[in-house]
Amino acid sequence: MQPAxxxxxxxxxxxxxxxxxxxxxxxxxxxxxxxxxxxxxxxAEELVRRHQAPVRGFxxxxxYDRSAVDDLAQETFLRAIKHAGRFDAKYPMxxxxxxxxxxxxxxxxxxxxxxxxxxxxxxxxxxxxxTTGPSGRLEKQxxxxxxxxxxxxxxxxxxxxxxxxxxxxxQQGLPLDQIAEALEMPIGTVKSHLYRGRQRMKExxxxxxxxxxx
Amino acid sequence: xxxxNHNPEDELAPLDSFEQQWIDQLAQREPELVQSEDxxxxxxxxxxxxxxxxxxxxxxxxxxxxxxxxxAALLLAAFVGWSVLMQDxxxxxxxxxxxxxxxxxDESVVTHNDKxxxxxxxxxxxxxxxxxxxxxxxxxxxxxxxxxxxVDRLFxxxxxxxxxxxxxxxxxxxxxxxxxx
Numbered sequence: 370m371q372p373a374x375x376x377x378x379x380x381x382x383x384x385x386x387x388x389x390x391x392x393x394x395x396x397x398x399x400x401x402x403x404x405x406x407x408x409x410x411x412x413a414e415e416l417v418r419r420h421q422a423p424v425r426g427f428x429x430x431x432x433y434d435r436s437a438v439d440d441l442a443q444e445t446f447l448r449a450i451k452h453a454g455r456f457d458a459k460y461p462m463x464x465x466x467x468x469x470x471x472x473x474x475x476x477x478x479x480x481x482x483x484x485x486x487x488x489x490x491x492x493x494x495x496x497x498x499x500t501t502g503p504s505g506r507l508e509k510q511x512x513x514x515x516x517x518x519x520x521x522x523x524x525x526x527x528x529x530x531x532x533x534x535x536x537x538x539x540q541q542g543l544p545l546d547q548i549a550e551a552l553e554m555p556i557g558t559v560k561s562h563l564y565r566g567r568q569r570m571k572e573x574x575x576x577x578x579x580x581x582x583x
Numbered sequence: 584x585x586x587x588n589h590n591p592e593d594e595l596a597p598l599d600s601f602e603q604q605w606i607d608q609l610a611q612r613e614p615e616l617v618q619s620e621d622x623x624x625x626x627x628x629x630x631x632x633x634x635x636x637x638x639x640x641x642x643x644x645x646x647x648x649x650x651x652x653x654x655a656a657l658l659l660a661a662f663v664g665w666s667v668l669m670q671d672x673x674x675x676x677x678x679x680x681x682x683x684x685x686x687x688x689d690e691s692v693v694t695h696n697d698k699x700x701x702x703x704x705x706x707x708x709x710x711x712x713x714x715x716x717x718x719x720x721x722x723x724x725x726x727x728x729x730x731x732x733x734v735d736r737l738f739x740x741x742x743x744x745x746x747x748x749x750x751x752x753x754x755x756x757x758x759x760x761x762x763x764x
Contacts, residue, residue: 410628417627418620425616425623430609439623446627447634513608520608539598539606560595567602574605581604 399458406454413450416462421446423541424466430536432474433525434481441477445470460550464543468551471533478529495522495577516581523573531566534559 393401393415401419404412424445428438448469449456456465524532530552537543537551538559549556574581598606 410631413631414624414628417624421620421623421627422612422616426610426612429613429616439619439626442623443627443630447631450631451634517608517611517613520605523605524609536609540610563595570605571602575601578601581608 397458398462399456402453402456402458402462405450406456413453416449416453417446420462420466423463424470427467427536427541428470428474429521430524430540431471431529431532433478435521437477441470441473444473448473461543461547463541464537464547464551467537467541467543471551475529495519495573512580519574519577519581523570526573527566527569528562530554530562531569534562535566535570538563 391400393404393409393412396404396412396415398416398419401412401416405416421442425438425442428441428445429435432438432441445466449466456462524535527535533552534548537548538545543551545556545559549559552559
């Protein structure tokens with residue numbers, strides 16, 4: 370049984386949130402957003418601190434250019450702070466932030482493609498580096514790094530909606546209806562992207578199963 | 584549900600052990616991200632202060648200064664309006680309008696306001712001395728003037744002179760009639 374939807378938050382309630390004397394760490398995301406919108410920099414810092422890990426993790430999963438991840442994450446939060454008044458507390462803050470991050474990632478990908486039109490990704494070959502330690506065996510840390518790198522490479526070979534749907538659902542734990550809203554598509558289409566994305570990941574990663582599983 | 588239309592993509596199958604493996608890798612927080620949390624938060628706050636700090640301060644100042652700024656602007660507008668109204672409104676230059684009616688008035692040609700009147704005086708003198716047909720002489724003289732002025736246009740511009748000219752023409756016309764008779 371699905372929980373009953375929360376009633377819309379009126380401006381009066383938002384104003385009450387903003388004037389609340391609660392310490393920022395005790396505020397929920399709606400209260401935090403209202404305080405940020407009123408220019409409370411401590412609330413803005415709490416918002417960044419609270420959500421930076423999922424936003425940066427999400428961008429790591431969906432963005433080709435790993436060097437741009439923190440810049441995109443920073444821009445995501447700057448926009449969220451600037452437009453905090455538009456946040457609808459009926460929905461989770463994480464979904465809102467990931468939607469902003471996704472748009473920035475798409476824009477960044479398009480700009481990068483224009484700059485380097487010839488750059489492409491090999492269809493099925495995941496590149497692995499032989500990073501054996503002095504003992505000739507992969508150290509645990511190196512093994513984990515390699516496994517993560519393989520997953521990142523495989524993710525980069527999915528279509529953008531498949532990649533984002535998988536990151537939002539399996540990495541960030543967002544429910545399907547929120548993903549559908551964030552991606553502006555029906556739930557059935559989200560399921561389809563998840564299904565095909567999983568199939569594609571299996572095709573790409575199964576030949577590397579030994580490296581993936583320590 | 585209609586079994587024949589069932590799409591396997593409609594219902595997501597549970598993750599198998601292999602899928603769970605790579606999804607765990609995906610969801611695992613990277614140590615470098617964890618280590619740089621504070622630095623990231625501070626960099627966002629610095630960028631936010633740089634992006635919005637100055638306008639925010641200006642905004643706060645603006646709110647307190649705004650009523651005074653509006654009052655000063657209104658006073659200035661009132662003073663400018665008053666000084667414009669107090670200026671002696673100069674008539675458009677007749678000479679300028681005759682030569683180029685679309686050209687705006689200019690102080691440099693105001694001193695030539697009486698020039699057409701002087702020219703008109705000369706024309707009248709020539710007409711007066713003409714014994715045969717003064718009206719025709721005037722029309723010809725005006726049409727030959729620079730800018731090919733018409734008599735009507737001249738009367739229109741020099742409206743104040745019109746009664747005098749009519750008074751002037753009346754005896755001339757009567758003299759002509761008498762001479763023809």
